[in-house]
Amino acid sequence: xxxGEFNSWQTVQAEVLRRINAREWKPGDFIPNEAELSVEFGCxxxxxxxxxxxxAESGLLDRRRKAGxxxxxxxxxxxxxxxxVIRYEIEGKGQTYRHSVLLQERLAPPSGIRARMRTGxxxxxxxxxxxxxxxxxxxxxxxxxxxxxxxxxxxxADLGAQSANEWLVANIPFEGGDFSFSAMTAGKREAxxxxxxxxxxxxxxxxxxxxxxxxxxxxxxxxxxGYRMHTEI
Amino acid sequence: xxxGEFNSWQTVQAEVLRRINAREWKPGDFIPNEAELSVEFGCxxxxxxxxxxxxAESGLLDRRRKAGxxxxxxxxxxxxxxxxVIRYEIEGKGQTYRHSVLLQERLAPPSGIRARMRTGxxxxxxxxxxxxxxxxxxxxxxxxxxxxxxxxxxxxADLGAQSANEWLVANIPFEGGDFSFSAMTAGKREAxxxxxxxxxxxxxxxxxxxxxxxxxxxxxxxxxxGYRMHTEI
DNA sequence: TTGGATTATAAGTATATACATAAAAACCTG
DNA sequence: CAGGTTTTTATGTATATACTTATAATCCAA
Numbered sequence: 001x002x003x004g005e006f007n008s009w010q011t012v013q014a015e016v017l018r019r020i021n022a023r024e025w026k027p028g029d030f031i032p033n034e035a036e037l038s039v040e041f042g043c044x045x046x047x048x049x050x051x052x053x054x055x056a057e058s059g060l061l062d063r064r065r066k067a068g069x070x071x072x073x074x075x076x077x078x079x080x081x082x083x084x085v086i087r088y089e090i091e092g093k094g095q096t097y098r099h100s101v102l103l104q105e106r107l108a109p110p111s112g113i114r115a116r117m118r119t120g121x122x123x124x125x126x127x128x129x130x131x132x133x134x135x136x137x138x139x140x141x142x143x144x145x146x147x148x149x150x151x152x153x154x155x156x157a158d159l160g161a162q163s164a165n166e167w168l169v170a171n172i173p174f175e176g177g178d179f180s181f182s183a184m185t186a187g188k189r190e191a192x193x194x195x196x197x198x199x200x201x202x203x204x205x206x207x208x209x210x211x212x213x214x215x216x217x218x219x220x221x222x223x224x225x226g227y228r229m230h231t232e233i
Numbered sequence: 234x235x236x237g238e239f240n241s242w243q244t245v246q247a248e249v250l251r252r253i254n255a256r257e258w259k260p261g262d263f264i265p266n267e268a269e270l271s272v273e274f275g276c277x278x279x280x281x282x283x284x285x286x287x288x289a290e291s292g293l294l295d296r297r298r299k300a301g302x303x304x305x306x307x308x309x310x311x312x313x314x315x316x317x318v319i320r321y322e323i324e325g326k327g328q329t330y331r332h333s334v335l336l337q338e339r340l341a342p343p344s345g346i347r348a349r350m351r352t353g354x355x356x357x358x359x360x361x362x363x364x365x366x367x368x369x370x371x372x373x374x375x376x377x378x379x380x381x382x383x384x385x386x387x388x389x390a391d392l393g394a395q396s397a398n399e400w401l402v403a404n405i406p407f408e409g410g411d412f413s414f415s416a417m418t419a420g421k422r423e424a425x426x427x428x429x430x431x432x433x434x435x436x437x438x439x440x441x442x443x444x445x446x447x448x449x450x451x452x453x454x455x456x457x458x459g460y461r462m463h464t465e466i
Numbered sequence: 467t468t469g470g471a472t473t474a475t476a477a478g479t480a481t482a483t484a485c486a487t488a489a490a491a492a493c494c495t496g
Numbered sequence: 497c498a499g500g501t502t503t504t505t506a507t508g509t510a511t512a513t514a515c516t517t518a519t520a521a522t523c524c525a526a
Contacts, residue, residue, distance in 0.1 A: 059315075074318065074321055075402070076315045076316065076317065077315070077316040077410070078313045078314065078315055078316070079313065079314055079316060079410075079412055080311045080312065080313050080314075081311065081312055081313075081314060081464075082292075082309045082310070082311055083309065083310040083311070083312060083466075084309065085307065088307055169308070176465065176466050177310070177312075177465065177466045178463070178464070178465040178466070179312055179463070179464050179465070179466075180461045180462060180463045180464075181414055181436070181461065181462040181463075182436055182459075182460060182461040182462070183416035183417070183434040183435050183436040183437070183456075183458075183460070184416070184434045185418075185432065185433050185434040185458075186434070199418065199432040200418050200434070201416040201417045201418035201419070201433070201434035201435055202416050202434055203414070203415055203416040203436075204416070223416075225416075226415075227415060227416070228413045228414065228415040229413060229414040229415070230411070230412070230413045230414075231314075231411070231412050231413070232409065232410065232411040232412070233316075233409050233410045233411070233412075
């Protein structure tokens with residue numbers, strides 16, 4: 001650093017961002033390469049690299065070897081959202097957490113679940129329906145299928161003491177998961193379990209998690225009315 | 234790891250992950266510091282740094298200067314979700330996109346919006362209700378408030394040609410945003426606009442975006458029944 | 467014992483250098 | 497000119513070194 005200015009990858013990032021926002025570099029444009037920018041900013045190429053890499057990760061730049069770096073055409077904003085363990089979510093609000101197992105059985109799942117879990121036609125899975133309560137009031141219930149092959153020890157676990165989710169998080173490492181968020185209309189069953197009216201709109205999370213070899217579990221969480229999931233950019 | 238194996242930050246990351254999953258390093262445990270790990274893995278400290286930083290970003294490690302690095306106690310899984318521009322979302326499914334402005338007015342907002350937008354009591358905002366259609370069928374409608382002070386040029390923009398969201402994305406840089414996801418029950422108004430039944434559960438996104446000086450816009454998107462938002466870890 | 471200054475430490479960052487790798491571009495060759 | 501080969505190039509990564517910064521831990525004095 002010669003001039004005396006302070007340069008950091010964050011400074012570079014901020015300046016690149018400014019130029020994108022100011023439309024000096026427009027969507028689709030190639031921007032100067034790392035070497036050129038490092039000269040312009042009077043810093044090392046590694047510093048520029050870090051800044052551009054970061055912007056690329058957050059979706060504002062597209063980078064490809066040899067091709068170069070360009071401003072993303074459709075800047076997809078990416079938000080990171082935390083997937084909470086329900087217990088901590090409730091306790092985090094200062095409410096007391098309780099849960100109860102409504103159903104625990106071992107049977108061959110319906111075809112939709114079987115397809116999602118990629119299990120054989122006759123394979124039995126562990127089926128659990130659990131209600132989670134905040135200050136004694138229904139908060140969310142989970143309808144969960146677990147592949148016992150992927151989860152050694154689940155048969156002997158006391159899922160009354162620790163919820164299936166917590167037990168799994170604590171005991172079974174997973175590599176990936178997919179989530180989908182949607183809304184449903186409360187039917188008779190949901191209304192009963194969640195103590196709400198039939199016909200109310202309910203927030204739903206469907207989640208599957210897997211490791212290298214198996215799909216571990218697939219769960220649908222149906223939240224009581226009023227639930228909101230929140231995130232910031 | 235001493236011989237001549239190939240080391241990269243990803244290798245280091247994978248090994249650290251393995252140890253966490255194998256419970257060699259348990260939640261809450263401090264792990265060796267960067268210098269020690271770099272000796273163990275036979276690589277530079279910068280390489281270890283990159284690996285650990287990455288794991289910290291994804292929520293599996295907690296790092297603090299001087300204190301060290303520990304395995305996160307409650308490993309909050311973070312998913313990144315793309316915030317799509319509705320038009321691209323629809324066109325991406327191979328459907329044709331159309332939108333129509335149902336209402337455009339300039340008035341002082343109700344108190345809830347005023348609080349959210351942090352505007353003065355008498356300030357008028359631009360209020361827009363827009364319906365977005367996929368293959369001619371209602372897909373989502375947006376109830377949007379725009380702060381004209383934050384958005385020079387909005388008064389003269391032709392929001393019939395380009396939706397407000399697209400116009401804003403293209404013309405007004407923003408720095409942050411917050412999102413919340415929830416479900417609601419379709420009332421008369423929603424049922425009419427979205428051509429669905431009263432009482433159906435609808436997926437809702439509330440979003441505000443801001444820049445340094447202003448809250449630019451605040452919008453509620455109410456999706457037609459069946460909408461799902463999807464993400465992977 | 468408290469509370470403020472000092473010190474030691476681990477992460478955070480910057481840099482020059484070197485090499486790896488993907489892929490666009492240029493170059494052949496039939 | 498098509499199809500394959502080589503070259504070039506921008507990003508990607510690794511490393512040694514050096515300095516910065518937050519902060520836990522320690523020390524010391526009131």
